[in-house]
Amino acid sequence: MSIGLDHIAEEIISSNHISAELFDKFDVKRGLRNKDGSGVLAGLSRVSSAIGSKKVEAETVPVDGQLTYRGVEIRDIIKRYEGGRRYCFEDASFFLLVGRYPTDTEIDSLKNLIRMNSSVPKSILENIIKGIPSRNVMNKFQTAVSALYAYDKDPEDLDPYGNFLKSVALLAKLPSILAWSYLAAFKPNALFVEPPSDLSIAETFLYILHEGRVPTKTESTILDLCLVLHAEHGGGNNSTFATRVVTSSESDIYSSIAAGIGGLKGPLHGSANKMVMEMMADIQKNVHDHTDMDELRSYLARLIKKDAFDRSGLIYGFGHAVYTISDPRALVLVEYAKQLAVEKGRDSELQFYFDIAREAPEVFRSIKGNGKVIAPNIDFYSGFVYDCLGIPEPIYTPIFGLGRATGWCAHRIEEIQTGKRIIRPAYKYV
Numbered sequence: 001m002s003i004g005l006d007h008i009a010e011e012i013i014s015s016n017h018i019s020a021e022l023f024d025k026f027d028v029k030r031g032l033r034n035k036d037g038s039g040v041l042a043g044l045s046r047v048s049s050a051i052g053s054k055k056v057e058a059e060t061v062p063v064d065g066q067l068t069y070r071g072v073e074i075r076d077i078i079k080r081y082e083g084g085r086r087y088c089f090e091d092a093s094f095f096l097l098v099g100r101y102p103t104d105t106e107i108d109s110l111k112n113l114i115r116m117n118s119s120v121p122k123s124i125l126e127n128i129i130k131g132i133p134s135r136n137v138m139n140k141f142q143t144a145v146s147a148l149y150a151y152d153k154d155p156e157d158l159d160p161y162g163n164f165l166k167s168v169a170l171l172a173k174l175p176s177i178l179a180w181s182y183l184a185a186f187k188p189n190a191l192f193v194e195p196p197s198d199l200s201i202a203e204t205f206l207y208i209l210h211e212g213r214v215p216t217k218t219e220s221t222i223l224d225l226c227l228v229l230h231a232e233h234g235g236g237n238n239s240t241f242a243t244r245v246v247t248s249s250e251s252d253i254y255s256s257i258a259a260g261i262g263g264l265k266g267p268l269h270g271s272a273n274k275m276v277m278e279m280m281a282d283i284q285k286n287v288h289d290h291t292d293m294d295e296l297r298s299y300l301a302r303l304i305k306k307d308a309f310d311r312s313g314l315i316y317g318f319g320h321a322v323y324t325i326s327d328p329r330a331l332v333l334v335e336y337a338k339q340l341a342v343e344k345g346r347d348s349e350l351q352f353y354f355d356i357a358r359e360a361p362e363v364f365r366s367i368k369g370n371g372k373v374i375a376p377n378i379d380f381y382s383g384f385v386y387d388c389l390g391i392p393e394p395i396y397t398p399i400f401g402l403g404r405a406t407g408w409c410a411h412r413i414e415e416i417q418t419g420k421r422i423i424r425p426a427y428k429y430v
Contacts, residue, residue: 018430022430026428026430028428032236032425036060037321038053038060039236039321042235042236042241042423042425043235043244043419044418045234045235045411045414046070046099046414047069047070047096047232047234047235047407047410047411047414048067048068048069048070048096048232048233048234048235048407049066049067049068049071049234050065050066050067050233050234050322050323051063051065051066051067051322052065052066052320052322052323052324052325053322053324062324062325062373063324063325064325064326064328065320065322065323065324065325065326065327065328065375066328067233067328067329069092069095069096069231069232070095070096070099070100072095073328074229074328074329074332075328075331075332077092077095077228078225078228078229078332080101081224081225081228084217084221086200086203086220086221086224087107087111087200087224088200088202088221088224088225088227088228089200089201089202089224089227089228089231089403089406090107090110090111090114090200090201091107092227092228092231092406093110093168093171093231093406094106094107094110096231096232096406096407096410097164097167097168097406097409097410097413098164110168113165113168113169113172114168114171114172114201115172115197116172117168117169117172117173118172118173118175118176118195118197118204119173120144120173120176120177120180121148121151124144124147124148124151124177125180125192128140128143128144128147129144129177129180129181129184130180130184134185135185135186135394136185136265137178137181137182137185137394137395137397137398138261138264138265138270138397138398138401139265140177140181140184140185141177141178141181141261141398141401142258142261142262142265144177144181145170145177145254145257145258145261146254146255146258147254148170148173148254149252149254149255152166152252152254155252155253155254156252158250158416160413160416160417163253163409163412163413163416164413166253167253167406167409167410167412167413170253170254170257170405170409171201171405171406171409172201174201174401174402174405175195175201175202175204175205175208175402176195176204176208178205178395178398178399178401178402179205179208179209179395180192180208181398182209182392182394182395182398183208183209183211185394186392186394190211191211191212192208193207193208193211193212195207195208200220200224201224201227201402202215202220202221202223202224202227203215203220205223205399205402206219206220206223206389209391209395210390218339218340218343219389219390222336222339222340222385222389223389223399225332225333225336226333226382226385226386226399226403227399227402227403228403229329229332229333229378229403230329230378230399230400230402230403230404231403231404231406231407232404232406232407232410233404233407234322235411237269237321238263238264238266238268238269239259239260239261239262239263239264239269239270239404239408240260240404240407240408240411241263242259242260242262242263243256243257243259243260243263243408243411243412243415244411244412244415244419244423245259245423246259247411247412247415247416247419248415248419248421248422248423249422253409253412256408256412257405257408257409257412260401260404260405260408261401264397264400264401264404265397270397270400270401271396271397272316272317272377272379273317273379273380273382273383273386273396273397273400274383274393274396274397275316275317276316276317276379276380276383276384277383277384277387277393277396278309278316279303279309279310279315279316279317280352280353280383280384282308282309283296283299283300283303283309283356284352286299286308287299290352290355293355293359296355296356296359297359297363300315300356300359300360300363300364301363301367303315304363304364304367304368305367315356315360315364315374316379316380317376317377317379317380317381318360318361318364318374318375318376318377318380319374319375319377320375320377323375323377324373324374324375325373325375326375327375327376327377327378329377329378330375330376330377330378330380330381333378333381333382333385334381336385337350337381337384337385337388338350340385340388340389341384341388344388346388349384350384353380353381353384357375357376357380360374360376361373361374361375382396383396386399
């Protein structure tokens, strides 16, 4: 239906378009990126570090990916949780928020604090999660987190310890908020169960999502580790930076975390594993003999040449803003994917992923001829893992948010304590 303003559509586009030449003329760091693709140094952090290259005589050289939480390699953190122990994510959350691992007494106190704060106000469940018509789980997630402000007796508190307590209270509610948001959007006749109080965050999420079915040890252990792998990734990623920007204005924790959710909701940040699953379905449909590497390479070439799937020219799940030779999170996750695939009888399907992981970088190099190094990132495997766990696609990105909320909270506390200046970059009028 016309409202009499349709004629201005092209004017809106033309008056808001700035040519690429002007960005070069004024040496603008578009997207806060340097010309070599690295991020502009905008702050300092003790929370984590992600490295995928190094400078050698003024040249950027790819290196094996390195991710550290509080200075500890992610592989060493994961080793701490080998043996199928519970509460991996809770332990890692304490580590990221406080800066050291908890003692046995402290982890017990943390679990009790989570239990005390796990209940989501009924009005948020009824009026927001069930009440708003949106079928987008991230939209419900963001709106519900914002609404929690109204139930906090001191929501504007900027004390670091106070924000630690608020962070734990928020993390305690997220499994229910996310699982209920999915059920409300896609299964309106589902059972909205209250979980037993002795479950971990990972177990709680799966229990509610599956409407009261207790998850197996393998399911809960692997999701627990996935949450640890997603918990943090440096201060420069879009959602974490959004959290720090809002925090720097001395806004409340709910507004800050809602900003992070908004950044993660965007398809350029948080939905890669969903796109991987859609792409893999397309490849499996069009590559008729999965053991024929020539046929596979031919179809991968078509993807890169924008002649297949969504014609974006992308092989989803490959390449990364930071990592080049390898994504350390993917190397960890793939080992658990192997175990899960065998248990679920899907090891031949996972082998097809491995074939693509081996062939895609070489096909990419042969077509592009620019020497750029790409490797599978965590999103290439995480969708497969979630699918094996019976987790539906609409909740893939929300799970990412469930894990990353810990990192957002840690960066918020750091920004409160040491930022002390509102983040305000400059924009030049042209």
